[in-house]
Amino acid sequence: MTSTTLLLLVFGMGAIAWFFGRLKAAGLRSAASSPKRALHSLPNYHGWYVALWAIIPALLFVTVWNIVSPSLITEAALTSPAAQQLPQEGFARGTILSEARSIAYGNQSNAFNPLSRTMVGPYEEAISYYQTIGALAALLLVFACGAFAWLRIKPDLRARTKIERVTMMALLIASLIAIVTTVGIFLSLVFETARFFSMVSPIDFLFGTEWNPKAVAGPRGETGFGAIPLFWGTVFIGAIIAMIVAIPLGLMSAVYLTQYAPPRFRAWMKPILEVLAGVPTVVYGYFAALTVAPALRDFAVSIGIAGASSESALAAGLVMGIMIIPFVSSMADDSIAAVPSAMRDGSLAMGATKSETIKKVLIPAALPGVVGGVLLAVSRAIGETMIVVMAAGLAANMTANPFSSVTTVTTQIVKLLTGDQEFDSPKTLAAFALGLVLFIVTLLLNLIALRVVKKYREAYE
Amino acid sequence: MTNSKNEMISAGDGSPKMTTRNVNVFYGDKQAINDVSIDVNMDNVTAFIGPSGCGKSTFLRCLNRMNDTIPIAKVTGEITLEGEDIYSPTMDVVQLRARVGMVFQKPNPFPKSIYDNVAYGPRIHGLAAGKDELDNIVETSLQRAGLWGEVKDRLLDSGTALSGGQQQRLCIARAIAVDPEVILMDEPCSALDPIATAKIEELIHEIRGRYAIVIVTHNMQQAARVSQRTAFFHLGTLVEYGETSEIFTNPTETQTRDYITGRYG
Numbered sequence: 001m002t003s004t005t006l007l008l009l010v011f012g013m014g015a016i017a018w019f020f021g022r023l024k025a026a027g028l029r030s031a032a033s034s035p036k037r038a039l040h041s042l043p044n045y046h047g048w049y050v051a052l053w054a055i056i057p058a059l060l061f062v063t064v065w066n067i068v069s070p071s072l073i074t075e076a077a078l079t080s081p082a083a084q085q086l087p088q089e090g091f092a093r094g095t096i097l098s099e100a101r102s103i104a105y106g107n108q109s110n111a112f113n114p115l116s117r118t119m120v121g122p123y124e125e126a127i128s129y130y131q132t133i134g135a136l137a138a139l140l141l142v143f144a145c146g147a148f149a150w151l152r153i154k155p156d157l158r159a160r161t162k163i164e165r166v167t168m169m170a171l172l173i174a175s176l177i178a179i180v181t182t183v184g185i186f187l188s189l190v191f192e193t194a195r196f197f198s199m200v201s202p203i204d205f206l207f208g209t210e211w212n213p214k215a216v217a218g219p220r221g222e223t224g225f226g227a228i229p230l231f232w233g234t235v236f237i238g239a240i241i242a243m244i245v246a247i248p249l250g251l252m253s254a255v256y257l258t259q260y261a262p263p264r265f266r267a268w269m270k271p272i273l274e275v276l277a278g279v280p281t282v283v284y285g286y287f288a289a290l291t292v293a294p295a296l297r298d299f300a301v302s303i304g305i306a307g308a309s310s311e312s313a314l315a316a317g318l319v320m321g322i323m324i325i326p327f328v329s330s331m332a333d334d335s336i337a338a339v340p341s342a343m344r345d346g347s348l349a350m351g352a353t354k355s356e357t358i359k360k361v362l363i364p365a366a367l368p369g370v371v372g373g374v375l376l377a378v379s380r381a382i383g384e385t386m387i388v389v390m391a392a393g394l395a396a397n398m399t400a401n402p403f404s405s406v407t408t409v410t411t412q413i414v415k416l417l418t419g420d421q422e423f424d425s426p427k428t429l430a431a432f433a434l435g436l437v438l439f440i441v442t443l444l445l446n447l448i449a450l451r452v453v454k455k456y457r458e459a460y461e
Numbered sequence: 462m463t464n465s466k467n468e469m470i471s472a473g474d475g476s477p478k479m480t481t482r483n484v485n486v487f488y489g490d491k492q493a494i495n496d497v498s499i500d501v502n503m504d505n506v507t508a509f510i511g512p513s514g515c516g517k518s519t520f521l522r523c524l525n526r527m528n529d530t531i532p533i534a535k536v537t538g539e540i541t542l543e544g545e546d547i548y549s550p551t552m553d554v555v556q557l558r559a560r561v562g563m564v565f566q567k568p569n570p571f572p573k574s575i576y577d578n579v580a581y582g583p584r585i586h587g588l589a590a591g592k593d594e595l596d597n598i599v600e601t602s603l604q605r606a607g608l609w610g611e612v613k614d615r616l617l618d619s620g621t622a623l624s625g626g627q628q629q630r631l632c633i634a635r636a637i638a639v640d641p642e643v644i645l646m647d648e649p650c651s652a653l654d655p656i657a658t659a660k661i662e663e664l665i666h667e668i669r670g671r672y673a674i675v676i677v678t679h680n681m682q683q684a685a686r687v688s689q690r691t692a693f694f695h696l697g698t699l700v701e702y703g704e705t706s707e708i709f710t711n712p713t714e715t716q717t718r719d720y721i722t723g724r725y726g
């Protein structure tokens with residue numbers, strides 16, 4: 001019996017359990033003189049009560065069984081006479097066993113190694129044996145637990161309360177999954193980074209100015225893992241050039257939309273801006289690499305700037321700034337709209353014009369919210385990958401010339417991890433260290449931004 | 462009620478500071494003010510009373526054109542300030558509001574320092590030639606608003622850090638700072654406790670005569686205490702307008718009598 005049929009059976013029996021639970025409760029209810037007082041909960045809840053009792057323990061059992069049964073199966077297969085002829089050496093033995101297992105499960109049709117073929121028989125036997133045991137136990141569990149719950153149905157059983165508790169648990173688990181995953185990612189980053197730092201000193205990595213990663217250290221012990229040029233490139237593109245574009249444009253568009261735009265224009269514009277935020281970044285990347293970058297290079301050459309490259313910081317930064325505008329604009333929009341209208345009226349009643357009111361009252365009052373929005377935008381910009389991979393280049397230059405090529409943390413992570421790399425060479429592990437730095441920085445930025453925004457919201461409540 | 466509705470009601474002696482003639486206000490299709498004519502006098506504090514929703518705020522906001530900020534609001538009729546039609550195209554609304562100041566129901570100081578709050582108006586209207594003059598204006602305004610003693614050592618603290626009553630006096634100081642001719646107050650004490658209220662009433666007594674004051678209030682005793690003339694509104698119409706003492710002791714309309722004696726349903 002495959003696991004799919006087993007699951008279907010379990011759920012089918014659950015449905016039957018639901019039916020019987022409901023039936024019994026409905027019977028109790030109609031037997032009583034006053035239906036309202038007959039049962040603590042409605043019959044439906046009793047149905048669910050029995051069904052959940054029938055299904056959940058069985059599902060838990062199936063999960064656990066799926067985890068432990070493979071090793072039981074292998075053990076059983078190894079006790080067969082055919083196993084005696086297997087080589088004792090780990091690697092060859094492992095390949096043979098895994099090949100035999102795939103054939104037994106039907107994932108593979110014929111074996112390369114004749115020894116595997118001899119193991120297929122014992123494997124198939126063990127598999128069907130343990131699968132049958134598992135299925136029988138699961139079905140028994142469904143029946144036993146369902147019957148137990150069914151017997152417990154009495155007029156005063158608090159089925160509703162119990163079902164609600166189960167619902168709450170399910171919601172809690174769902175919300176924990178995202179957090180647990182993030183923590184897991186973080187831990188794996190930390191773990192790999194620690195391995196990296198056992199090969200390259202953290203000081204060299206964080207404060208070194210030469211980025212030229214080598215798998216083996218050079219003659220003077222230099223490793224070329226100085227990440228400062230990457231940090232600089234990231235900041236230069238994401239936090240300087242992109243923000244010079246995004247902050248004024250985003251702010252002005254927010255002011256126009258909240259203060260001047262006729263309601264109908266606003267009703268169109270806001271969704272359009274929000275759609276812009278959803279354009280895949282690879283599209284912006286194309287635009288940066290194929291349109292903006294060449295144009296900028298030609299321009300730079302025509303005005304005689306030395307070191308102009310076709311992959312320039314400016315091209316990547318400009319396009320990234322455009323990409324970020326909707327974020328800045330929508331955060332600024334929200335904060336300006338959150339300034340109480342009494343403040344605006346107070347200023348207008350003093351005889352201030354609309355633009356004076358905006359400049360002197362609304363924007364200062366909305367500033368903390370705007371700053372929060374900008375920090376969020378920065379954290380997005382420095383984590384952005386596609387645009388810089390396509391337009392910023394790979395040369396780790398420490399330069400403030402926007403027309404020359406710089407590289408960023410994300411670009412280098414992509415470069416380090418693509419291609420054939422050994423998984424435990426420092427070059428690969430460096431990607432994890434870079435990822436960790438990026439993770440921590442964006443996390444901090446987000447934390448600060450959310451704090452600032454929250455403080456600001458409280459100020460007007 | 463009906464006989465007084467369409468007649469012009471005199472504001473007593475002296476030429477009126479502001480006059481309104483046959484004013485109607487519409488929010489979209491809904492009429493909020495129906496044919497109101499009132500004169501506001503310089504020497505008097507004028508109180509607007511009436512049940513909630515009768516249009517007191519709406520009418521008050523016509524007097525400095527704050528209704529312009531509500532897109533669906535439409536005002537017809539004639540309103541003058543010293544004989545000048547304030548809704549005429551030649552009237553500059555910025556100047557109008559410098560001459561007709563306003564204090565709101567909820568204190569709304571700007572999130573700036575106390576000093577900057579008071580200096581806000583003089584700065585945008587360019588009333589002070591230099592720093593000294595501006596300091597001067599700030600000090601006099603705060604003094605007139607009865608707040609100077611409490612804040613003179615903390616002028617650079619945020620205006621929003623003051624108590625509610627102090628904030629409201631700060632808003633009055635802010636309005637005074639541009640030296641307006643008329644000050645409109647929309648329920649200025651409704652968010653304050655009795656002591657803070659008493660301070661504001663005292664302040665109104667002190668500045669009366671210097672500015673024409675129009676105050677909207679739900680508090681009958683307050684209207685009786687601070688005003689010389691009272692207008693009673695009901696459902697967007699002006700029911701009765703006259704000397705406060707008359708209105709409160711011997712009103713002509715039974716509706717007015719019912720309202721001020723609390724029998725109004």
Ligand SMILES: Nc1ncnc2c1ncn2[C@@H]1O[C@H](COP(=O)(O)OP(=O)(O)OP(=O)(O)O)[C@@H](O)[C@H]1O
Pocket residue numbers: 488493511512513514515516517518519520531
């Ligand atoms: N911005 C607006 N848009 C539409 N209708 C409005 C608006 N402001 C006020 N109204 C309507 O106009 C009428 C008069 O309102 P107004 O605020 O002038 O009453 P009020 O006498 O000041 O009441 P209160 O004593 O409760 O402050 C009410 O029916 C109100 O619903």
Ligand SMILES: [Mg+2]
Pocket residue numbers: 517518519647
């Ligand atoms: Mg009102």
